[in-house]
Amino acid sequence: MYIKNKIEEVLPGIIKELFGKEIKSSTVLVQKTRREFEGDFTVVVFPFTKLLNKPPEVIGNQIGEALVKKLDEVDSFNVIKGFLNLTLKVEYWLNFFADHHSDVYFGYSEPLSEKPIVVEFSSPNTNKPLHLGHIRNNLLGDSISRILDANGYGVHRVNLVNDRGIHICKSMLAWLKWGDGATPETTGIKGDRLVGDYYVLFEKEYRRQVSELIEAGKTQEQAEADAKIMIEVRNMLKKWEGGDPEIIKIWRMMNNWVYNGFDITYNKLGISFDKTYYESETYLHGKKIVEEGLDKGVFFRKPDGSIWVDLSKEGLDDKLLLRSDGTSVYITQDLGTAQLRYDDFDPSQMIYVVGNEQNYHFDVLKKVLKKLAKPYCDALYHLSYGMVELPEGKMKSREGTIVDADDLMDLMEKTAEKITAELGKTEGMTENQKLVLYNKVGLGALKYFILKVDPKKNMVFNPNESIDFNGHTAPFILYTYARIHSVLRKAPKEKLLPQKNTIKASKIAVKEKELIKLLHDYPLMVKEAANEQNPSVIANYAYDLAKEFNQFYHEYSILNENDSEIIEFRIRLASFTGIVIRSALDLLGIDVVERM
RNA sequence: GGUUCCGUAGCUCAGCUGGAUAGAGCAACAGCCUUCUAAGCUGUGGGUCCCAGGUUCGAAUCCUGGCGGAAUCACCA
16 A cells, blocks of 8 residues: 555544544645655645644644554655655665566556447548648547556547548549549559548538639528539538449548548557447447437427437537438437447447547436446546647648648658757667657657647647747657666676665765655556546656656766666666656657667 | 646646645756767756636645637538
């Protein structure tokens, strides 16, 4: 058990013994002692003063004395105002260090015997290439999956590809009109981008026709409905739903171009899935559920035939579930896929990594499932993340401000290459090693930039300022790791072996103890990141750890020391730090490098 | 207009269920490489924590009301 929890647990008993009063366990607050003060953990005694009717200093001193007697780990204490600062015995830290310093799975939990968790993320439309917003989604989904996995959960990563609908028909129609048979092979253009280009062409022509009709005297609304190209594309969608072989053939072909393109992007991002659902295969499932709800009397039908749910008791409005023509809407599909997912995996939790623009949608989805008394209605969890914005606001395709995922990754690699060359770090590396290095550093920088921010907050990306490679960044942390490995390469082999007995307590420097204390926190961070579904906990921790190590590294020499006991200890301390850095970065999907 | 979320240094972000003098990075300035990787380390300047009330021994954090911004409220997805 954690020493912090141990202190929290014995505290009520101690107060009972000392003062004869019962305190609520919720008033017990033990936190890490701030750096400016002496101690390892701090008990805040203010909450007890009222009940015990004594000055905080008096209470603090009495509790401190009792804790020293009661807990072997506690060495001494001091009281400042209402804060009781406890110092643990150095042996406590050294024992911890001896037990874990060579454990590459330090911080991870044993596999749990619980039901698995399904994490849905990415979920792209097939009419456009992936952009920066998708990158945030993918990185979050990937990292959360890794974090849950490290906490012992069985994780299934699923992707739900929106491969049908009016949007893809727009690309198809434009390609038929103006494509002249162009393919990714004949043009050398990546498949998803090629399809996206035709989508843009469609929109351009559509807008031209709309403004023409408006000039001819129609209202905006009329013009949008009457534009010739829009009528054509609606016809195409109808043909698709009717199974027209020609249309289906083109649809298959163009979607495959897109998938080939996506595969390249996913690959480069280091993202993979256990299962991919396609809406073209799942979109009908929801209708059954709607009928089921109609039978149960949970939903109702309007005279025009459309089906609705009344959510006024839940504080929302009526919500359409099925169109009057019997076709499904967005939420119909999600009702279906939720059921499908439940049937496929019998999960304890279904996490949807979807932007916060869809908060309302998921609110409705949960409430509808609850009304239907679905067993999985409480298992559904919307991991709602904030938008990535530019300094001037949202990315807009019309203004050409969309930051393309492939372009951005390429730019990151190029920047990594440039900086590496400037610093002259490539000596003795093969071409292949260099490419791997640029990839890991550039992509690491990008991933860290995204993941260090609290998912639920909007964040700003400025395309005119390249993502930093100094300071609070992945390259900084990677550099620390490379430094550690540089030392380990030079260290005598026999000193690298794990050992139980480390070092005399009196030989430990403050910086070294601080490092051990930080390492000691890592398992807590791994748990917290899972509980809050927040990779930024890990990202910020990894930075703190690297920062602490660099200070230690600067102040002390690891290998050039007279006392061989100290050398051994420092080598192990560096190695342990390296293990934890690697582990933390792995939870973020970032690969380490041993040289940079 | 209703609902939800957000507002911390010039910029990008931390700040846990209320706890000690609000922290990092970038940018600016000043130092540190004959010593294990200077993508590093050290220092300086920079804050009405949007505003006003309230709860509390104690509020950036909780509550109420403003102001400012975002999202959403489609027979779009």
